[in-house]
Amino acid sequence: MVTKVYENIYMIEVILPDNPLKVLNSYVIKGDDKSLIIDTGFNRKECMDSLLGGLRELDIDIKDTELFITHLHADHSGMASIFKDKGIKIYASEIDGKLINEMTSMPYWERLEEFKVLFDLERDGVTFSEHPGYKYCLKEPVEFTYISEGKGIQFGSYFFEVIDISGHTPGHIGLYERNHKLFFCGDHILDRITPNIGFWGFEENILAVYFNSLAKIYSYDIDYLFPSHRNIIRDHTRRITELLAHHKERLNEIINILKNGESTVRDIAKRMEWNIRANSWEEFPIPQKWFATGEAMAHLEYLYCTGKLHKELREGKLIYKLK
Numbered sequence: 001m002v003t004k005v006y007e008n009i010y011m012i013e014v015i016l017p018d019n020p021l022k023v024l025n026s027y028v029i030k031g032d033d034k035s036l037i038i039d040t041g042f043n044r045k046e047c048m049d050s051l052l053g054g055l056r057e058l059d060i061d062i063k064d065t066e067l068f069i070t071h072l073h074a075d076h077s078g079m080a081s082i083f084k085d086k087g088i089k090i091y092a093s094e095i096d097g098k099l100i101n102e103m104t105s106m107p108y109w110e111r112l113e114e115f116k117v118l119f120d121l122e123r124d125g126v127t128f129s130e131h132p133g134y135k136y137c138l139k140e141p142v143e144f145t146y147i148s149e150g151k152g153i154q155f156g157s158y159f160f161e162v163i164d165i166s167g168h169t170p171g172h173i174g175l176y177e178r179n180h181k182l183f184f185c186g187d188h189i190l191d192r193i194t195p196n197i198g199f200w201g202f203e204e205n206i207l208a209v210y211f212n213s214l215a216k217i218y219s220y221d222i223d224y225l226f227p228s229h230r231n232i233i234r235d236h237t238r239r240i241t242e243l244l245a246h247h248k249e250r251l252n253e254i255i256n257i258l259k260n261g262e263s264t265v266r267d268i269a270k271r272m273e274w275n276i277r278a279n280s281w282e283e284f285p286i287p288q289k290w291f292a293t294g295e296a297m298a299h300l301e302y303l304y305c306t307g308k309l310h311k312e313l314r315e316g317k318l319i320y321k322l323k
């Protein structure tokens with residue numbers, strides 16, 4: 001389905017089959033001779049049919065487009081190969097662009113096997129082969145045009161500034177149109193659902209990075225915030241306030257769980273509240289177990305970095321406890 005969302009700006013609903021996110025909002029900015037597409041959908045047939053059908057409806061030839069990828073997740077970048085095959089310019093941040101290409105090789109995914117032990121997920125028999133990021137990502141590397149904050153791109157009468165909004169992924173970027181007060185924010189801010197903040201390594205306190213990116217966007221003058229899933233947001237400050245409160249609650253929840261004694265990441269995730277259709281941790285689909293432990297990790301490391309927790313390695317597993 002294609003909807004006009006602003007002058008010369010359209011939203012193509014790309015179906016994400018069997019995925020709780022349901023739909024990816026792919027935005028299209030119709031320019032004079034070239035159009036800009038923001039994000040693609042998974043590397044799977046149903047997504048390709050939605051995206052290409054939408055472009056046909058808009059009477060846009062894919063050859064006359066450029067692609068902007070907000071961040072590395074497969075539902076945003078998975079179909080970049082069809083643009084690559086046509087020699088189309090593909091913009092991405094250097095950090096996420098490099099990770100997208102690493103994700104086309106096995107060593108990236110084998111690292112998840114190490115996390116499996118570290119997080120105590122071995123007990124659940126999870127494998128990375130069930131991870132949607134693995135199943136539906138690009139299968140071969142792409143040459144990206146790296147773009148970063150301070151740069152801009154012109155399409156038709158719009159000038160888009162690239163804005164660093166890392167946190168949801170390490171190199172998440174968005175596009176801001178100052179004159180019209182439009183912001184394409186990928187998964188940085190979503191309405192109704194909270195963007196997943198995962199674990200990317202011990203080098204960075206990613207939840208703190210996310211908080212900084214939320215605070216940064218709070219002060220922007222935005223009339224229309226265009227997210228990659230669910231509804232367009234008109235009052236971004238209200239939503240940012242809600243998201244900050246949500247994570248604060250999460251941090252408190254973990255502290256309360258740890259009041260009962262030390263725990264592995266998996267056991268903390270198991271005891272946290274999750275808004276999914278499963279009665280118990282055992283019923284969680286495998287991808288949700290990955291996401292839940294990743295989210296627990298981001299919060300645990302935030303608490304560790306801010307001096308609230310101890311951690312140690314025991315038999316290869318991370319154990320967290322209150323200070």
Ligand SMILES: [Zn+2]
Nearest residue numbers: 071073168187
């Ligand atoms: Zn995402």
